[in-house]
Amino acid sequence: MAAIGVHFGYTCACVAIFKDGRADVIANDAGDRVTPSVVAYRETEQIVGIAAKQGRVRNATNTVVKVKQLLGRTSVDPEANAHKAESKCPVVSKGEKLYYEITAGEQTKLVTPDAVAKLVLExxxxxxxxxxxxxxxxxxxxxxxxxxQAQKTALREAAEAAGFNVLRLIHEPSAALLAYNIGQEFPSGKSHVLVYKLGGTSLSVTALQVNGGMFRVLDTLTDHSVGGESYTDALALHLAAEFKRSFKQDISNNARAMMKLTNGADHAKHSLSSLTSANCFVDSLHDGMDFDCNISRARFEQLCSSLLSKSIQPIKTLLETVGLSARDFSQVVLCGGSARIPRLQKMIQDLFPDVEQLCSTPPDEVIAMGAALEAGLLAGKDGPCPDDESVAVEVCSADILVKEQDESGAEVFNVLLPSGTPLPARRVHTLQGPGALASLCVELYHPDYHLPSNWWLPSLQIVLRDLEPKEENHDIDTVLTMKRDGSLHVSCVDQSSGRSEVVTIAAAS
Structure with a gap:
């Protein structure tokens, strides 16, 4: 039985199929194995992929890029507002909902991010x-x-609207491990693997523990300030300076010319991953003048030296956070199109000199490959025996905390369920409250990683009423259970009176 794996990235999407016991990435109708996640709206049609990306020069206000940044977000989300500020296609708010304002012909219409994502997934x-x-x-x-959970729900719904039967959503680092069959090599005992992903708009580094085929995320670090587009922009600025030197014309403030030059820089950047030099030619860049420039790999690396250093720093930070050294890792998996950069690969290898670096599968295809292998496993009939396969388990995607008071009366947050905990999971915790109170409120929180401060956001409040006042503290037994589907079950019981409250939150996906 065949099945499909899809990696829907911020800038590109990739699809792989599982059939006859193996997974293969599939090229689109243009012959490319990776498709830009770009949708262009015209009067009578919508165009997806490379044609939409190239046509953005003439149709920028009706071309949607990086729609994944808006999926599942509201108008009050900082990330949504950052996307809104940089988007050439107008983004408008109605209440808390976000829409792209598309002007096709004489008609202006509002298009939801979900509808754009649906076209890419179709x-x-x-x-x-x-x-x-x-x-x-x-x-x-x-x-x-x-x-x-809201973002996962939006992506799932967009995929279902596109005609997919979604067997499962899996995390990108787990998919990367599945693509290399990691887990089978260590049927007993623990090992550690680092997944390094440099995509178009962000960098993420994840440390995972592999134990008998089970993957546990120890920690992950994401930096949205650096990505493949940062390297492209650096090269484009250099090319603009070369054009100014040759033609005495400054195009840095000409949006259309810079977009054409950025497209050329992007092609040159890709070529420099496999060649020692690349040519950038842009027809009629400015005032009918053609631009032709040769760039060497060494020059590109020099231009991007600060970006390369910035792309390595998160690895060092993550190792300090998880308390591991490079020697504790057995493998490093490279993902994302910009992980192809040879100098970057060399810098990572220098950090892990005795560790196997896995990049034999193209980094921009590896996550889709892993998803296809998981799809084949779940489809079940055509794939390997599940007992012989390394399976990614669902895990808690964010810390769940409870608010308490310490001996001085100050508020403290204690983690009940850490992020990365394999599901299903159950935690029991005893809370104490002043005995004079007739009611107590149990508050659970979750972190918002997009806010630099005040980042604990209320997730759930449970109030125990009609408690009998007493001299000693109330002892409240709190049992937290999270199932594989992400649903949360919380029960609170007062030890002395037996008063209880139970709340179940269904999984958003």
Missing amino acids: KMRETAQAALGSDVTDAVITVPFEFS
Whole structure:
């Protein structure tokens, strides 16, 4: 039985199929194995992929890029507002909902991020089905580890609207490990693997513990200030300076010319991953003048030296956070298109001199490959025996904390369920409250990783009423259970009176 794996990234999407016991990435109708996550709206049609990206020069206000940044977010979200500020396609708010304002012909319409994502995912489904020659819809979709439940729900719904039967959402680091069959090599005992992902708009580094085929995320660090586009922009600025030197014309403030130059810089950057030099030619860049420039890999690395250092620093920070050294890792897996940069690979290898670096599968395809392998496993009939397969388990995606008071009366937050905990999971905790009170409120919190301060946000409040006042403290037994689907069950019982409250929060996905 065939199945599909989809990696829907911020800048690009990739689809792989599982058939006859193996996974393969599928090229789209343009012959590319990776498709830009770009949608262009025209008067009578919508265009997805490379044609939409190239046509952005003339149709920027009706071309949507990085739609994943808005999926599942509201108008009050800082990340949504950052995307809104940089988007050439206008983003408007109605209440807390966000829409792209599209002007196609004489009509202006509002399009939801979900509808844009649906078009990209439809393109992935059509690409896979064209290769399979049949109407297969079973799929596994990957998500970043830091995705909230609302974002996962929005992505799942967009995939279902695109015609997929979503078997499971799995985290990108787990998919990367599955692509290399990591876990089978260590049937007993623990090992550690680092997953390094440098995508178009962000960098994420994840440390995982592998134990008998089970993956546990120890910690992950994401930096949205550096990505593949940062390298492209650095090269584009250099090319603009070269154009100014040659033609005495400054195009740095000409949005259309810079967009054309950025497209050329992007092609040159990709070429420099496999060649020692690349040519950037832009037809009629400014005032009818063509631009032709050769750039060497050494020059590119020099231009991006600060970005390369910035791309390495999160690894060092993560190792300090998890309390591990480079010697504690057995493998490093590279993901994301910009992880192809040879100098970056060398710098990572220098940090892990005796560790196997896995990049034989193209980094921009590896996550989709892992998703397809998981899809084949879940589809069940055509894949390997589950007993012989390394399976990624669902884990808690964010810390769940309880607010308490210490002996001095100050508020403290204690972690009940750490992020990365394999599900299902159960935690029992005893809370204490002043005996004079007739009611007590148990408050659970979760972190918002997008806020630098005041980042504990209320997740759940449970009030125990009609308690009998007494001299000693009330002891409240709190039992927290999270199932594999992400649903949360919380029960609170007063030890002395037996008063109890039970709350169940269904999984958003």
